Amino acid sequence: MSMFSTVQPAPSDPILGLTERFIADPRPDKVNLGVGVYQDENGSLPLLRCVDAAEQTLAGQHRPKGYLPIDGLPDYTREVKELVFGPGSPAVMDDRVVTAQALGGTGALRIGADFLHQLSPEATVLVSTPSWENHRALFTRAGFTVRGYRYYDPEAHGIDVDGMLADLAAAPAGTIVVLHACCHNPTGYDLTADQWDRVIDVVVAGGLVPFIDMAYQGFSQGLEEDAAVIRAFAARTDSFLCSSSFSKSFGLYGERVGALSIVCADADEAARVRSQVKVVIRTNYSSPSTHGALLVSTVLGDPQLRLAWTQELAGMRDRIKQMRGALVQGLAGAGVPDDMSFITDQVGMFSYSGLDARQMARLREEFGVYGTDAGRICVAALNPSNVDRVARSIAAVV
Numbered sequence: 001m002s003m004f005s006t007v008q009p010a011p012s013d014p015i016l017g018l019t020e021r022f023i024a025d026p027r028p029d030k031v032n033l034g035v036g037v038y039q040d041e042n043g044s045l046p047l048l049r050c051v052d053a054a055e056q057t058l059a060g061q062h063r064p065k066g067y068l069p070i071d072g073l074p075d076y077t078r079e080v081k082e083l084v085f086g087p088g089s090p091a092v093m094d095d096r097v098v099t100a101q102a103l104g105g106t107g108a109l110r111i112g113a114d115f116l117h118q119l120s121p122e123a124t125v126l127v128s129t130p131s132w133e134n135h136r137a138l139f140t141r142a143g144f145t146v147r148g149y150r151y152y153d154p155e156a157h158g159i160d161v162d163g164m165l166a167d168l169a170a171a172p173a174g175t176i177v178v179l180h181a182c183c184h185n186p187t188g189y190d191l192t193a194d195q196w197d198r199v200i201d202v203v204v205a206g207g208l209v210p211f212i213d214m215a216y217q218g219f220s221q222g223l224e225e226d227a228a229v230i231r232a233f234a235a236r237t238d239s240f241l242c243s244s245s246f247s248k249s250f251g252l253y254g255e256r257v258g259a260l261s262i263v264c265a266d267a268d269e270a271a272r273v274r275s276q277v278k279v280v281i282r283t284n285y286s287s288p289s290t291h292g293a294l295l296v297s298t299v300l301g302d303p304q305l306r307l308a309w310t311q312e313l314a315g316m317r318d319r320i321k322q323m324r325g326a327l328v329q330g331l332a333g334a335g336v337p338d339d340m341s342f343i344t345d346q347v348g349m350f351s352y353s354g355l356d357a358r359q360m361a362r363l364r365e366e367f368g369v370y371g372t373d374a375g376r377i378c379v380a381a382l383n384p385s386n387v388d389r390v391a392r393s394i395a396a397v398v
């Protein structure tokens with residue numbers, strides 16, 4: 001008998017499973033609104049011009065392929081610190097922020113989870129209800145008990161802020177709270193600055209450990225605005241974690257470029273934390289890969305390319321906003337009587353459409369429009385050629 005004969009098949013990833021069904025669908029006018037990938041107005045995944053230019057520059061250089069340091073390319077982690085914490089950040093200036101290059105935002109979350117678990121194995125992790133599916137899976141796999149805090153209020157098409165605050169206030173000190181910095185996935189609803197202040201009050205007063213996940217910096221209002229919550233936490237507490245990613249903002253999905261940053265009380269503590277984070281990395285994959293980090297640091301380190309990047313990022317952000325508006329208009333035009341303007345209140349790549357699993361199944365089966373069973377659609381995959389068809393399909397199932 002094979003030693004693997006008792007291995008049970010794992011359930012397929014819900015989003016990737018959806019993509020497989022989409023690919024197998026023969027209808028030419030099918031639309032994939034499942035996976036969170038930005039597409040341009042032609043429905044293609046763009047290669048950012050600034051990335052293309054950096055790639056040309058690097059291709060012309062003679063670069064032996066040595067190992068990177070365990071915590072990554074120093075130019076890259078320096079640029080990450082500035083983007084995430086802002087130029088002149090007191091915490092960064094005091095040398096008490098540890099930033100390690102990571103394999104995307106997911107890798108950053110996992111390094112952070114492993115580091116925290118070693119420190120505090122009995123802690124509970126709280127994630128928003130709902131949250132990106134992998135939050136729960138990843139922290140569970142790292143050994144934590146994971147529970148939810150209230151977040152989405154379907155009746156109000158918004159956030160249950162009082163519920164969220166109550167759940168955080170009830171959590172014991174040391175509880176790890178995963179927060180979305182901006183562009184909440186899957187709902188598209190972000191807290192206002194005032195609501196964030198109240199959340200920070202509760203988190204700080206309760207001695208909770210914030211782990212802020214920033215996978216979409218620049219996709220809501222702008223690079224600085226979207227990181228405001230990081231700066232607000234940095235002003236109020238001297239211990240929290242932040243995972244960040246360039247998958248979306250640079251269109252570098254497959255290059256796996258992200259970072260974990262840990263804010264500490266002082267430089268000495270930061271040095272000790274860094275040494276432990278390096279052990280986590282060393283025993284997982286030894287050191288990160290070079291190419292993506294070089295691309296990002298080349299773009300950010302060159303004033304012209306950096307400007308080009310911020311413009312291309314603004315272009316992606318604006319296109320998504322236009323598509324939200326076009327979808328709301330299209331739904332009204334297709335005869336949906338309900339006020340669907342909440343879609344333009346939401347930000348980022350996703351919209352919680354309010355459709356239930358049965359309606360989402362009809363969208364797929366009858367119209368070839370693919371979103372998740374929870375009703376999440378990726379608005380970044382809408383374009384002028386498909387938005388009306390999507391609107392008419394939704395109108396037919398509501």
Ligand code: PMP
Nearest residue numbers: 036104105106132185215245247
């Ligand atoms: N966090 C959230 C909330 C996300 O939506 C994603 C990507 N879908 C990630 C983290 C991970 O991103 P990456 O591809 O950089 O690992």
